[in-house]
Amino acid sequence: MRIQQLEYLEKIVALGSMNEAAKALYMTQPSLSSAIKELENEMNIQILVRSKTGVRLTEEGREFMSYAQQIMDQVQLLEEKYKDTRPRKQTFSVSAQHYAFVVHAFVELINSLDVEEYQFKLRETETENILEDLSRFKSELGILYLNSFNEKVMMKLFKERELVFQPLFRAKPHVFVSNTSPLGQKELVELADLEDYPYLSYEQGERNSFYFAEEILSTLEHRKDIKVSDRATIFNLMVGVNGYTISSGVLSKKLNDDKIIAVPLNVKDEMTIGYLKHKQKELSPIAQHYLQMLEDHIQGYGFEIL
Incomplete structure (x- = not known):
């Protein structure tokens, strides 16, 4: 297994397309496909499912990807410490329902950075897209709500996609x-x-x-x-x-x-707003920093963090 193969896989998962990843990597699509097939054969698992609409990770592929990203993070740390090269851009992505406090914390996160380069993504998007982004590792965090009406259905979907919901406030x-x-x-x-x-x-x-x-x-x-x-x-x-x-x-x-x-509104109901993460991926330091800012902002409006 080569680090380069993991970089290829990271790009494919991010773009959701073998063809688009090949373009981004300045490779031919057959060459990229061959490199991933070689990795799958060596690991003795199927990492990707290929279809006309693109590619997605298998269950084994999701688990493999969580370990691969940890390796990539360690490689980045080594390169930054020992190689006289420019570090990889600081990256972070969050997908959320439409909440102003999510944007506010995102703004504060960016303003708190002491780095020259970064590549951040904030997606205010449909609920289904939040689950898809998390399950495909396109985002580290997803922000949404549960209540007595949707909780049973949503928790079932979280389990199917290996997502964990952590309440923030009610x-x-x-x-x-x-x-x-x-x-x-x-x-x-x-x-x-x-x-x-x-x-x-x-x-x-x-x-x-x-x-x-x-x-x-x-x-x-x-x-x-x-x-x-x-x-x-x-x-x-x-x-x-x-x-x-x-x-x-x-x-x-x-x-x-x-x-x-x-x-x-005078109704007998309440919303539990929280964040989603993938079960097999530990949160990065930047994601943890964002969550802290999110909690501070929520507390500033008089809500108790759960």
């Missing part, structure tokens, strides 16, 4: 609205109060299951229903059409102006 549901909305003048909002206003929620792509919704009470019918794909749009619609969405109540004043406010 929050009562709030409605996010414009500060000029009549809903924003209330101290407590009832479900009946929402009927005349457009309901804003994040689309979930092809797998638009109620269990994948980012908003609780996802099975309720709404006379006015608008799906969006990003947080900027949902905030604009809160102001433009007096729309509302349901979330945790945590707003970042540093990243959002005072036009959007959170009002408690």
